[in-house]
Amino acid sequence: MPRGTLTDFELMILLAILRLGDEAYGVPIADEIERTGRRTVAVAAVYASLERLASRGLVTSSLGDPTPERGGRAKRFFKLTGKGASLVRETYERLNAMWRGLSVVKGRA
Amino acid sequence: MTRTPPPLATWILKHCSWIDECVTGDLIERYRRGGCSALWYWRQVFSAVRHDAMRNVRVHPVRTGLSIAVGLVIVWWGANYVLFSLLNLPEWLFATGLSKGLYARGLTLPQPLRDFPGLSVWKALVYAASGWVVVRTASGARASIAFAYVPFVLGLNAFTFLQYFGRYPVAQLMIDLLVLYPLAALGGGLAATRRYAPTRGVES
Secondary structure (H helix, E strand, O other): OOOOOOOHHHHHHHHHHHHHHHHOOHHHHHHHHHHOOOOOOOHHHHHHHHHHHHHOOOEEEEEEEEEHHHOOEEEEEEEEOHHHHHHHHHHHHHHHHHHOOOHHHHOOO | OOOOOOHHHHHHHHOOOOOHHHHHHHHHHHHHHOOOOHHHHHHHHHHHHHHHHHHHHHHOHHHHHHHHHHHHHHHHHHHHHHHHHHHOHHHHHHHHOOOOHHHHOOOOOOHHHHOOOHHHHHHHHHHHHHHHHHHHHOOOOOHHHHHHHHHHHHHHHHHHHHHHEOOEOHHHHHHHHHHHHHHHHHHHHHHOOOOOOOOOOOEO
16 A cells, blocks of 8 residues: 555544544444444454554544443544645545546436 | 453453553443444454454564464474374383383383373373464464464364374364364463553553
8 A cells, every 4th residue: 555545444444533523432433434434344453454544644542541331441542643634635635536527426327 | 230241352352462452442342332242242352363463473474473383393293203202101212222111011101191082182282382382482472373373273284184084083183183272272372371561641
């Protein structure tokens, strides 16, 4: 995968983080992808991708406080960096340009 | 009432370093919220273990490969040569002329301990020892390495299965080579794992 591009799964994760705002951690991200993106995901797969995105400087994370309903474990919250947000925008524009003018988009194919 | 996720699955998660804090907490939270079965939890755990193993291979390819190779050498050499030499030590000492006393006095292991089913137990211990060595020599002593080792054991045993096919009952070969020994290797590997201390309040 070239450094300046995203897989569809990575894009979904970044969009889910944007949609969730301050509540973006593993479970809600996976739920958001399943509900809105209509794709079944494993929580570990989300973390594996998030780790790759973090190593590329596209997201940052911080640990919250441990909670009893999580067996005393902390949540790891994720946020997009400026670089991550620009790449999401760029990807949107790139995909939009590719779709533009295609009749199949409007169901006329 | 609070639902408790399968304890063994949670134990496995706790012994995968990268996974411990974040994924374990998320899975427990989601399981307790309801709507998820124990099967769902196990599938999530295996997915986490698979990702951890892949990550370990990516980060430490040589060390992981060497650990698995050492484990397979222990199995091959230990279960086929060393074990037989030890179980038949008096005969071996007699045949090599090193010491004829033990065999001459009839001090040999009883047949059931040298043959099926005793032999299966001894071999299972060799497999368990190989799993233990693989996990301890791999980077981080993770549960995922123990799971990653099992397909290699199965591959080696499939070869052995073909070698012994027709010489031993098929059911015995299948139970020993494809079920008991891989499980022993996994058990030995899991016994060697270390629990990782959770990290708190760290920014990345």
